[in-house]
Amino acid sequence: MKLKYLIPFLIFVTLVALFAYAFRLDPREVPSPLVGKPASAFALPRVDAPGTLAGPADLRGQPWLLNVWATWCVACREEHAMLVRLAREEGVPIVGLNYKEIRGDAELDASRLSPQEEREAALLRARTWLAQHGDPYRFSVLDLDGRVAIDYGVYGVPETFLIDAEGVIRYKHVGPIDERAWREVLQPKWAALVGGKR
Amino acid sequence: MRRGKKHESGRSGLARGIAAVVVACCFGFAWAAEEPPKAQPVGDPAIEARALKLGHELRCLVCQNQSIAESNAELAHDLMNQVREQLAAGKSEEEVRAYLVARYGDFVLYQPPLKASTVALWAGPFVLALAGVLALWRVLRRRSREEMPALSAEEAARAQTLLRGEGKEERS
Numbered sequence: 001m002k003l004k005y006l007i008p009f010l011i012f013v014t015l016v017a018l019f020a021y022a023f024r025l026d027p028r029e030v031p032s033p034l035v036g037k038p039a040s041a042f043a044l045p046r047v048d049a050p051g052t053l054a055g056p057a058d059l060r061g062q063p064w065l066l067n068v069w070a071t072w073c074v075a076c077r078e079e080h081a082m083l084v085r086l087a088r089e090e091g092v093p094i095v096g097l098n099y100k101e102i103r104g105d106a107e108l109d110a111s112r113l114s115p116q117e118e119r120e121a122a123l124l125r126a127r128t129w130l131a132q133h134g135d136p137y138r139f140s141v142l143d144l145d146g147r148v149a150i151d152y153g154v155y156g157v158p159e160t161f162l163i164d165a166e167g168v169i170r171y172k173h174v175g176p177i178d179e180r181a182w183r184e185v186l187q188p189k190w191a192a193l194v195g196g197k198r
Numbered sequence: 199m200r201r202g203k204k205h206e207s208g209r210s211g212l213a214r215g216i217a218a219v220v221v222a223c224c225f226g227f228a229w230a231a232e233e234p235p236k237a238q239p240v241g242d243p244a245i246e247a248r249a250l251k252l253g254h255e256l257r258c259l260v261c262q263n264q265s266i267a268e269s270n271a272e273l274a275h276d277l278m279n280q281v282r283e284q285l286a287a288g289k290s291e292e293e294v295r296a297y298l299v300a301r302y303g304d305f306v307l308y309q310p311p312l313k314a315s316t317v318a319l320w321a322g323p324f325v326l327a328l329a330g331v332l333a334l335w336r337v338l339r340r341r342s343r344e345e346m347p348a349l350s351a352e353e354a355a356r357a358q359t360l361l362r363g364e365g366k367e368e369r370s
Binding site: 027028030031032033034100103104145146147150151152153155156 | 259260262272273276277280299300301302303304305
């Protein structure tokens with residue numbers, strides 16, 4: 001009969017264990033159904049040369065990272081130095097998708113701008129920022145209305161997609177890439193892709 | 199309400215980030231009233247009604263406990279506009295839903311489909327309820343089985359007098 005009194009205690013322990021596990025999970029991290037699917041094509045104006053359209057097609061034949069960023073995104077600033085290091089020291093090709101540079105900035109009112117003005121303002125902000133903090137990108141493109149980002153299932157910035165030589169999305173990283181995220185999660189996957197190519 | 203700007207949490211200041219998001223979601227409507235509505239309804243009221251109905255079934259990725267029709271998150275506005283545009287272009291509700299699921303996963307559906315990964319979600323409540331009913335049934339059965347201890351002759355006699363209302367129970 002002593003066992004009977006253990007039952008509430010066991011239930012309690014189970015609950016504690018469940019909570020201890022669940023509170024470590026990040027409910028904001030939504031698994032992407034796009035992993036394993038081809039990265040959707042786009043052609044958007046380049047930040048450095050807005051007359052030229054660029055997209056995933058330009059990176060065919062090599063693995064690369066698609067990094068979603070914006071100058072108003074503080075977490076992007078956090079990860080930027082890491083991206084610069086990856087591009088310069090490890091030679092990782094990174095393409096930037098500049099996400100709603102003007103419309104996404106809660107401190108700006110984009111509704112009064114004409115499309116032309118919005119584009120000019122976005123280019124100026126993006127270029128200034130890259131000049132200040134370093135430019136890790138092979139090229140960066142402007143997604144002014146965030147439509148391309150929706151095709152990639154982006155729900156916040158920064159997000160980074162690992163895309164293989166065939167143009168298939170292999171992994172999606174949500175949030176800034178720090179030293180640890182790169183070392184423990186992304187780098188092994190990256191090495192596998194680069195190694196697989198040879 | 200994005201990972202950048204206001205909640206500079208990233209993944210590191212997770213608790214801070216979650217708290218901020220919760221607060222932002224709870225009080226979102228307070229400041230939203232001052233903002234001009236960004237999601238513009240299209241002209242056709244029938245399309246708008248369909249879009250709103252569908253929007254209420256779709257979960258906002260940013261404020262996860264609101265539908266995209268209710269949320270004031272930027273992304274929710276963008277997604278609502280997508281829903282409107284696609285319905286206006288003659289797509290069916292099912293097609294629009296499939297469009298969003300292809301990008302954001304079953305997560306956007308408030309009613310996810312029944313599949314291996316969601317069995318626990320769908321069956322869980324019934325399993326728990328069944329377990330509760332079983333436990334209750336066992337307890338009740340055990341209780342009804344417990345026999346009343348038989349009265350001794352003396353006790354029975356005392357009970358009889360008490361029932362008849364005669365004699366006073368002497369306290370000693």
